[in-house]
Amino acid sequence: MVDHLQKKPHSILVSYPLQGHVIPSVQLAIKLASSGFTITFINTQSIHHQITSKNQQSGHQEEDIFAEARRASPGLDIRYITVSDGLPVDFDRSLNHDQFMASLLHVFSAHVEEVLLKIILENKPNVSCLIADTFFVWPGHLAKKYGLLYISFWTEPALVFTLYYHMDLLRSNGHFGFIDAREDSIDYIPGVPRIEAKDLMSYLQTPDVSVTHQIIFKAFRDAKNADMVLCNTVEELEPQVISSIQKRVPFYAIGPLFPTSDFTSNNNVAMSLWAESDCxxxxxxxxxxxxxxxxxxxxxxxxxxxxxxxxxxxxxxxxxxxxxxxxxxxxxxxxxxxxxxxxxxxxxxxxxxxxxxxxxxxxxxxxxxxxxxxxxxxxxxxxxxxxxxxxxxxxxxxxxxxxxxxxxxxxxxxxxxxxxxxxxxxxxxxxxxxxxxxxxxxxxxxxxxxxxxLDKAIQNGGSSWCNTTKYIKDLRLILENKNKRNLNV
The missing domain is CATH 3.40.50.2000 (Glycogen Phosphorylase B;)
Incomplete structure (x- = not known):
């Protein structure tokens, strides 16, 4: 019997279906695949349709957005799957924001679970973890159900993560969740010296509770139990915030996530949702x-x-x-x-x-x-x-x-x-x-x-380089210990 740890760890990565989340998710997939991971990248059919229909207009008709990247770097082991987010492909999601969010909250996870189970059955026992955008509400549950590690991927600054993480403090101190919410300075969030109420995220500046708020509440309850959090930031930019949040959850600052060696390149991966003009x-x-x-x-x-x-x-x-x-x-x-x-x-x-x-x-x-x-x-x-x-x-x-x-x-x-x-x-x-x-x-x-x-952070020995290396080392150690426990059962 071959020990599955001798094989490449297989991570399933689910991208949040917005342009600003897809871009760093694609780069994370490439970064991990370049470090010896097998990655199965799950995209929504809507995002896939926007990307590929735009490319078809320009004469490129790839059904797999990573196809060109694999041709350029044959060692990249990235598989690509699309699933429905629960809405018609041509539905206007930006103009119907709450309906879109409701579908992601109540429907999308069922489609992900269906394909997740299929991947696990086909690749067992080598699938090791589920990497999913922090704004999803279901990754922790699915990971636990199928015996995977849950890696939460945060695409925004660590400051935003820690403010959402401490929504309970904002609420208990009257700065969020009230029609007459306080508007004075906030100085009680761990790792945040001081922030003005006007500088909170827009969702924390309104007393109305929408479907988006429900998603944020549930998502951060899930994220608090994540095995690890990967963040598209740089440690030197937010040292106090990162140091504080690391006391609560294993948090790795691995940004910036874009191909810095050739900045005008997208690592041969199409990510734009509209046709691009050349100026x-x-x-x-x-x-x-x-x-x-x-x-x-x-x-x-x-x-x-x-x-x-x-x-x-x-x-x-x-x-x-x-x-x-x-x-x-x-x-x-x-x-x-x-x-x-x-x-x-x-x-x-x-x-x-x-x-x-x-x-x-x-x-x-x-x-x-x-x-x-x-x-x-x-x-x-x-x-x-x-x-x-x-x-x-x-x-x-x-x-x-x-x-x-x-x-x-x-x-x-x-x-x-x-x-x-x-x-x-x-x-x-x-x-x-x-x-x-x-x-x-x-x-x-x-x-x-x-x-x-930023430049120093991504160089060999820089903070993001070290944090990426540490994440991979820590992940392998967790998997090794998990495997030993399973063998002893």
């Missing part, structure tokens, strides 16, 4: 650092009134720009929300595109700043390209991420000082401030220092 030729004609990149991410919507004021502010600033205008940025019935006078008035110094390869664009020498919604992937990518940021958070962790960028690391400024009060003049003033090298010199120096931290 490189236009950028090639622009002066170094003269163009502002504007993008509000892949999921959240912008109020049309705010979008128009931001556009007016950009027009007033006279700054060159590339603006990624997602087709449903306002809603799916308003695919072209910008007025013609704005587009005509700025056509000599700006281009508007529906979607792009963000890493490729922001690494171009012509890009000098990033107006961002403060999604965590965008922040890490902006730091890697040494771009200071203009921050306009819209949803969920983005408000807390803004605090890290503006208040803690001082690598960005707010687009508008008062939340939900956008004015064209303030937008123009802050755009010019960010894009003028002399006025934003301190920001640019600070972001270079943070970039160096």
């Amino acid at each position: 490189s030729r236009w950028l090639d004609y622009q002066e170094r650092g003269s163009v502002l990149y504007v993008s509000f991410g892949s999921y959240a919507h912008v109020r049309k009134i705010d979008l128009l004021k931001i556009a007016n502010g950009l027009a007033l600033s006279n700054v060159k720009f590339v603006w990624v205008m997602r087709p449903d940025i306002v809603d799916s019935d308003d695919a072209d929300p910008l007025p013609d006078e704005f587009k005509k008035g700025t056509q000599d110094r700006g281009i508007i595109i529906p979607w792009c390869n963000q890493k490729q664009v922001i690494s171009h020498p012509a890009i000098g700043g990033f107006l961002t919604h403060c999604g965590w992937n965008s922040i890490l990518e902006s730091i890697w390209c040494e771009l200071p940021m203009l921050c306009f958070p819209l949803l969920t962790d983005q408000f807390t991420n803004r605090k890290l960028v503006v208040d803690d690391w001082k690598i960005g400024v707010d687009l508008c000082v008062v939340k939900n009060l956008v004015t064209p003049n303030e937008v123009a003033k802050n755009v010019k401030y960010l894009m003028t090298e002399e006025s934003s010199r301190e920001l640019r120096n600070a972001v270079k220092e943070i970039k160096n931290i």
Whole structure:
């Protein structure tokens, strides 16, 4: 009988079906497969359809998003499976957020369990652990049911994780869950010196209990019992928070999770949900650092009134720009929300595109700043390209991420000082401030220092390199002890 520990450990990885979660999940799969794991990657049919239909339009028709990566690196043992999230493939999930969340809460796990059981039966006894996004509510239960380790994968900063982890403290102290919730500073969360109520995640700034809140409550009850937590952050960026949370759960900071050796590459894995426009030729004609990149991410919507004021502010600033205008940025019935006078008035110094390869664009020498919604992937990518940021958070962790960028690391400024009060003049003033090298010199120096931290972390001997190595070593040790216990039974 061959000891299954002599074989490659087999991890099943379930990605959360949003663009910002798929990207680091794919990179985690590649990182672990490159370290000797067998990975079965489970994606939703909806995300798969968006990715592959976009690729089919460009002439590529791969049914497995990892196929090209395996051809480039034949040793990668990554299998790929898609399952339904419980809704029709063409259902508009972003405009029907609560219905989408309800399906993930009540239906998706049944489809995952069906394929999970099939994988275990076909690969037994070598399947060792279930790696799943922390926002799922069922991984701990399924892992225990089938004798697997549960590895929780957190795609956002450790600060956001620890605030959700301590929701009970926020509630008991009156900062969350009440119509008249306290608005003063919060100084009782372990590892967090002080944070303002306005900097909590958007879901903790509302008294209404939605299906999303139910998911968060259940997900973090599950995560507290995880065997390990992997986090897409860097230890030196959040040392106090990470040190504190490590006292409660084995927590490994292994970020940033993107292919840093060739930043414009996606390791040959298609991950974009929309067809990508190529603006490189236009950028090639622009002066170094003269163009502002504007993008509000892949999921959240912008109020049309705010979008128009931001556009007016950009027009007033006279700054060159590339603006990624997602087709449903306002809603799916308003695919072209910008007025013609704005587009005509700025056509000599700006281009508007529906979607792009963000890493490729922001690494171009012509890009000098990033107006961002403060999604965590965008922040890490902006730091890697040494771009200071203009921050306009819209949803969920983005408000807390803004605090890290503006208040803690001082690598960005707010687009508008008062939340939900956008004015064209303030937008123009802050755009010019960010894009003028002399006025934003301190920001640019600070972001270079943070970039160096990221760079050192992923090098041999750096914190993320060591934490990844430690995770693999610890996982193998747990599996070895588990196997010995089973043999003694």
